[in-house]
Amino acid sequence: MVRASRGEAAPGMWRREAGTVVRRAVAVPEQAVAPFAISARLRIPRVPTEWALHSHPLHELFWVRGGTLTSRVGDRVFTVFEGHGLWMPAGVVHAGRATAGAEFHDALFTPDRTPFAFGEPKAIAMTPLLESLLAHLSRTDLDAPARARAESVVFDVIEPSRHQFALQLPGDPRIDAIAEALLDDPADGGSLEEWAQRLGISDRTITRAFRQATGLSFAQWRQMLRVHRALMLLSEGFDVMTVSEALGYAQPSSFIAAFRRVMGTTPGAFFDAAREASGNVRNPVSHVQNS
Known part of the structure; x- marks a missing residue:
């Protein structure tokens, strides 16, 4: 479901820009990444876009280029901008908002094939190596050995950012x-x-x-x-x-x-x-x- 906002306030988030499209996000099915551990993709919202409260059965890492994204998790608002991403654990209910024209990247991780666990949303340092690896994994022509090698390096290099950009709401x-x-x-x-x-x-x-x-x-x-x-x-x-x-x-x-x-x-x-x-x-x- 998609609807347009005229700039009204959203509880616990910044005021929406005029023309914001509000999407009712649907949980990503488990088979979206099977038989892979990681599946990456890129979207570019042409207008300010907001995703309503939702959760995924998969871990999600999202980051942006050329704009910002905010995410609401309970009583916390996370700010995501270039150079940083946000890890969202599987099952965590969250909402999000991206500015128009921002490159919105996300990568989905199968929980039982991910050899580490961040139990809480966490800012991630999006280094050039990590971004390059995830872009590589967005290809559809990789054979299984090449994909497995790239996934193993992602697991080695992914690290929390020194800055955790969470605003605690009262x-x-x-x-x-x-x-x-x-x-x-x-x-x-x-x-x-x-x-x-x-x-x-x-x-x-x-x-x-x-x-x-x-x-x-x-x-x-x-x-x-x-x-x-x-x-x-x-x-x-x-x-x-x-x-x-x-x-x-x-x-x-x-x-x-x-x-x-x-x-x-x-x-x-x-x-x-x-x-x-x-x-x-x-x-x-x-x-x-x-x-």
């Missing part, structure tokens, strides 16, 4: 309205006191609830959310000044400082490292005001 009815509002508009600069007044609860209650649910203060959680959104916008080609304005920062230097606090480095240095690791020469971050 999942607490006292403060869920705050999380939903900030996902809808990350630039919302309402103070703790203003939110307390809006919700009719004390600011101490909000503070305790955020700490208990996410391990972060309200201010820290909002900063983390803005960095996740920044990763998406920068990957899609927006410059630092535009992103800082979209996220409610008074000046780019404030945004860069916030990004550094969360990621340990500036946006430019972060994407330079991701570009070098993935072998992609394109740097999505503008050089303007990005030191």
